[in-house]
Amino acid sequence: MESTSNTGGDSQREKGKLPFLPFQNNSDTSKGQPDGSDAPGTPPDKRRFWLQWLIFIIIINLVFYLPLLLSSLAGQQPTISLSYTSFLQQVQQGNVKDVTLTGNTVSGDFKTPIQQKQSGTVVTYPRFTSYVPETGDTTLLPTLEKNGVQVTAQPTETPWWETALITLFNALPFLILLYLGYRYMQQSQQAGGLFGMGSMGRSKAKLYNEERPSTTFADVAGVDDAKADLREEIDFLREPQRYAALGAHIPKGVLLVGPPGTGKTLLARAVAGEAKVPFYSASGTDFVELYVGLGASRVRDLFEQAKKNSPCIIFIDEIDAIGRTRGGAASYGSNDEREQTLEQLLVAMDGFEPNQAVIVLAATNRPDVLDQALLRPGRFDRQVTVDLPEIHGREAILQIHAHGVPLASDVKLADYARITPGFSGADLANLINEAALAAARRGSSQVSKQDFDNALDKLMLGGKREALVDERERKIVAYHEGGHTLVAAMMPNVDPVYKVTIVPRGRSLGVTQFQPEGDRRNIPRTYLIERLAVALGGRTAEEIALGEMTTGAENDLKEATKLARRMVTEFGMGENTGPVVYDLSDGNTYLSQQGQEGQPRVYSEATAQRLDAEVERLMTQAHEQARSVLIEHRDALDHLAQALLQEEVLEREQVLAIVHGEQNVPSAAR
Secondary structure (H helix, E strand, O other): OOEEEEOOOOOOOOOOOOOOOOOOOOOOOOHHHOOOOOOOOOOHHHHHHHHHHHHHHHHHHHHHHHHHHHOOOOOOOOOOEHHHHEEEEHHHOOEEEEEEEOEEEEEEEEEEEEEEEEEOEEEEEEEEEEEEOOOOOOHHHHHHHHOOOOEEEOOOOOOHHHHHHHHHHHHHHHHHHHHHHHHHHHHHHHHOOHHHHHHHHHOOOOOOOOOOOOOOOHHOOOOOOHHHHHHHHHHHHOOHHHHHHHOOOOOEEEEEEEEOOOHHHHHHHHHHHOOOOEEEEHHHHOOOOOOOOHHHHHHHHHHEEEEEOOOEEEEEEOOOHHEOOOOOOOOOOOHHHHHHHHHHHHHHHHHOOOOOEEEEEHHHOOOEEEEEEEOOOOOOOEEEEEOOOOHHHHHHHHHHHHHOOOOOOOOOOOHHHHHHOOOHHHHHHHHHHHHHHHHHHOOOOEEOOHHHHHHHHHHHHHOOOOOOOHHHHHHHHHHHHHHHHHHHHHHHOOOOEEEEEEEEOOOOOOOEOOOOOOOOOOHHHHHHHHHHHOOOOOHHHHHHHOOOOOOHHHHHHHHHHHHHHHHHHHHOOOHHHHHHOOOOOOOOOHOOOOOOOOOOOOOOHHHHHHEEEEEHHHHHHHHHHHHHHHOOOOOHHHHHHHHHHHEEEEEEEHHHHEEEOOOOOOOOOO
């Protein structure tokens, strides 16, 4: 069981690699598609290759099978095949005019043609053919001479076309291997070394040409400040001469910094689309290899290609994979390959001329680990923060991703933008997709509000689990969630209750969800203290209504303790500790996603005891505050629990009606 607010998660980015194939022409990277696939149709070189092979096969067939075809069309006389016994009988009857002996084959003409009836038609055979047994027949020639048969002997010869055909089939495997070896060696030379070893040092970056359909700022929402910072880069790429004429030097590198899923890669592609220049896309891991020197070689190759296609943009995603601080206390060990790659990147960025019109964009969510030499002016001159979108940005992102999705009339995207603070652009895209999947499973032609609600619950809380059967368990969960709900409804500064349920989802047996009234930037102390009381409302309700405590409040206690400790150590909100920050870690937790575990303590043991005492005091104060609210409104707590046991899910309006004694509450009221 937990009391939760809406938070976002990480997203995955698309990354593609172009594999090296023996018969793939990698010399012209401009022929690749934006998605990494081959261009539609067949390249001219391959078309000529297959056309040559087709013509060769046709000629071979004509040469070897034309004699057979001509002989079959020559209109030869009908010939009957006789057994050797029948042949001897015809000879002894004097009906054989002449014979021709070729090996063990005997052919010749009848004196009187033989007639046979086949399918109701009488066929006349003036010629015959037969075969002498392999054992031979010494009486054959005397018998033929005795009956006056003219004998002609011919040597056994294989037709020339048959000999050539046999020779070709015997040599065909060797010819195929020879051709494949030739093509492989040709490709190896194009790749820059024997057996393609030279290709290992070539850049794996994908090139997106300006002729291809590209992303523009119209496809990016929720990052208006970042787009404004990048418009100057676009103007420079469009008209570099205007800046060069005044002696202005545009920043060579721009570092996009922000949490995962906020659209840093999409924003970089939009810059290239707006500027209508080539766009090289690579990941930091594309430069890291087992062999020392390969990463540096790929960096050199990438920048050489960029210089040839300037003005252009180089985009390096997850640059912290190669840009981490070299050596020093921040390093757990030496990595020669990564450090050589970083040093080559530093040299390559310094090597650009001011008017070369090549801009390097990079993205990371760990700017704190980057080497200072990489961040100095002249390399990455600017840092553009791509933060989580605010409410208007979230609504615009939802509208972009909802394009092409048939929405029902009850779906209001503005409502979902308001209840999803902390969601990144990738999270919002996933919300639209999950809602569409839910509608498809129902067999509906439109995506309804219920589909969006189910999708939001699934993303935030997990999938549905088997409902609780034990009545005592259901009662405990109902009072627990009712305690969260009642305390939140009576506190003037916390977020309003959005929905409460005792349907198990994910690891929770029940959930109370809240609907923030807006994005909070400066959070007051009173709000945090009331949040502590709401978090402890579930455990306190169990104590009051059931007379005992359960393990169901484990997550509530953990989250409340973390919040109270941050109030004391980071926000300076402790009454007995003063306006002092005791957590001096430099890492930005919203970017690095790292907690305080493992951070060195910079205060004394006596101070640690004072901090622990202050945290305990805040938790005890919140517990007493929640207890007084629940005791004062005990009837409302019982009504909420009974309604949850009966309905299992209560919406905001139902909660307000119960809390206010079943009275009609205006929709604007909390």
